[in-house]
Amino acid sequence: MRTGILSEVEDMIVDEVPIALVYNGISHAVMMATPADLEEFALGFSLSEGIIAHAGECYGIEVENGPGGVSVELEIASAAFMALKERRRSLAGRTGCGLCGVDSLDQVCRPLPALAPARGFHAAGVRQALGAIGARQELTRLTGAAHAAAWCGMDGVLRIVREDVGRHNALDKVIGAMARGKADPHDGFLLITSRVSFEMAQKASLAGVSALVGMSAPTLAAVELAERAGMTLLAFARGDNFVCYAHPQHLAVDT
CATH class of the missing domain: 3.10.20.10 (Ubiquitin-like (UB roll))
Structure with missing residues (x-):
């Protein structure tokens, strides 16, 4: 109706x-x-x-x-x-x-790798990826019921995009594609269309990725994990706006 x-x-x-x-x-x-x-x-x-x-x-x-x-x-x-x-x-x-x-409980928080600062992570690249992700979400456009995850170059070019009904699954698909393609985890950032939960941040960290961008809200546990791991964490990323919750010193911004 x-x-x-x-x-x-x-x-x-x-x-x-x-x-x-x-x-x-x-x-x-x-x-x-x-x-x-x-x-x-x-x-x-x-x-x-x-x-x-x-x-x-x-x-x-x-x-x-x-x-x-x-x-x-x-x-x-x-x-x-x-x-x-x-x-x-x-x-x-x-x-x-x-x-x-x-x-x-001691198995929930796994040992995290020491992440090197993201090389060349820039606000302009984040804006570029945010502007491009919608056109790559075919399953979401057709059904309105899928999450997406993307591996992006520091310039914001979407190199790998995967969708799934489950947000964790979409991220695992991208991590698997990165591993199969021998992608350098320090050569780009991850973008997810969902909220940034503890598990999503932990998956990104264990994949060796130094920067994670979420289009929805983060949880406190995710922010604390990013702080410990040395991972730059952005959330509420929509349009030209975002909030940096962890390690803002590794993000270059326009002057």
Whole structure:
């Protein structure tokens, strides 16, 4: 109904299916996600969740479609697989855990890499990326129900853009694409269309990215993490405006 008038129209709805991530034959997690760019999603998830330390520990990825969803089979290094099995063993018998693969409070905050200051991070590049991201959000335009994440050059050129019904999934897809393309994490910044939560900031930090821009609000935990990691964090980034919450000394502005 629109303006009080009933009508029948065609509509586009975003797809969301169960995605099982299977490591060396053992299922580890089932995520609800948009079934696109799944190899990148699986690799990015593996990196951002600390299952593997670098892309070289993943030897192969195969995507298999089934009647109940999609299975993504990953072959990873023996040492990484043994560590994953030990993590799963510590979770045996537990239910309702709020963070996937986390058994105790000291596992929530993972050791963060020492991030070098972002090289050439400039407000003009942020404005350029903000002005370009809308045209690259095809799924959002069609359905209105997707988040986007982008890897941007310091000049604001969008190098990688991925969308998903889940904001974490969109970011993992970008991180996976960066790893597959051997992108230098200090050579650009991440832009996300969602709020900047603790998990989003932690994923960016663990990917080695020195600058993160969010189009919505940050959480206090995300700001504190960015401060500790040395990551420049911008949020409420819309149009020509944004707020810098952490390490503003690493952001060049127009004079």
